[in-house]
Amino acid sequence: MKKTGWVPVPGGIDSVESVESVEAARTADTAQRPDSAEVRKSGPAGVPATSRVLRAGVRTVVFLCLATVLTHAALVFLHVAPSNAVSQRYSRQINAWVYPLFEQNWRLFAPDPDSVNRQISARTARTAADGTAQVSEWFDLTAVDNAAVEHSPFPSHTAQNELRRAWTSYLELHGGSDESRSARAVMMQKYLRNIAVARTSDRFGKGAAFIQLRVVTTPIAARSADGTRTAQGTPKSPETRLLPWWKVTPDGN
DSSP: OOOOSOOOOTTOGGGHHHHHHHHHHHHHHHHHSOOHHHHHHHOSTTHHHHHHHHHHHHHHHHHHHHHHHHHHHHHHHHHHSOOOHHHHHTHHHHHHHHTTTTOOSOOTTSOOOOOEEEEEEEEEEEEOTTSOEEEOOOEEHHHHHHHHHHTOSSOOHIIIIIHHHHHHHHHHHHTTOOOOOSHHHHHHHHHHHHHHHHHHHHHHOSOOSEEEEEEEEEEOOOBOTTSOBOGGGOOOOOEEEEOOOEEOOTTOO
16 A cells, blocks of 8 residues: 555544644653653652751761860870970960860879878758758768779769869869969869769758868878888878868859
8 A cells, every 4th residue: 555644533624633732742741751760860859958968967967076076185185295385385275175074183104193092071051040050060072982983893983083183173273272363273162162062962951051171181101012011101190171161152153
């Protein structure tokens, strides 16, 4: 049969327009339909943008954590290292970061262990309803810490160091006087007072108006290489230091 280029149209001449409309709609639909590979690549709407935001957030958090860790390690290293040009130049920033939470009781290449035993006790005072002063008994704060360390296979940093380091820092800044002569000395005085207030509140209850600390220092006797006590290692008599009464404030300042 000879091809004429004519296409039979069912339904007569009146259906030509409807057939052309259907074909045009099919062509437009095919042109607008995205390729299946592109659909698989892009995924549901909004997913790629959300994933990018999450990945960026995770990277930011990881970067900040690493930066904080590295900064902390560097500042603590400068704090315990021998004095040098860098530590002297940035001593203010180093001390602001380290004290009082990250203070170290040792020095790189030159350890400085304690050579004394200290017993820190506290008592509180308040005014009764009739106007008389009520003073509590002495509460041994050091004994509580020692008991927590001795009876725990994994003692906390707080039980081991918080009270002890607070007192040694107070002693370094005040010496034999209890007058605070610098902003850091005032801070350490408040820090030591607040530790004592928190611990005595568990024992005597809240509401104390004043608190006082007593520190009994006993030197550790020196020993020879074989472990025997030498003549120079005879322990000295304990020294007792009674601190002044400190006012207790609700906000700790």
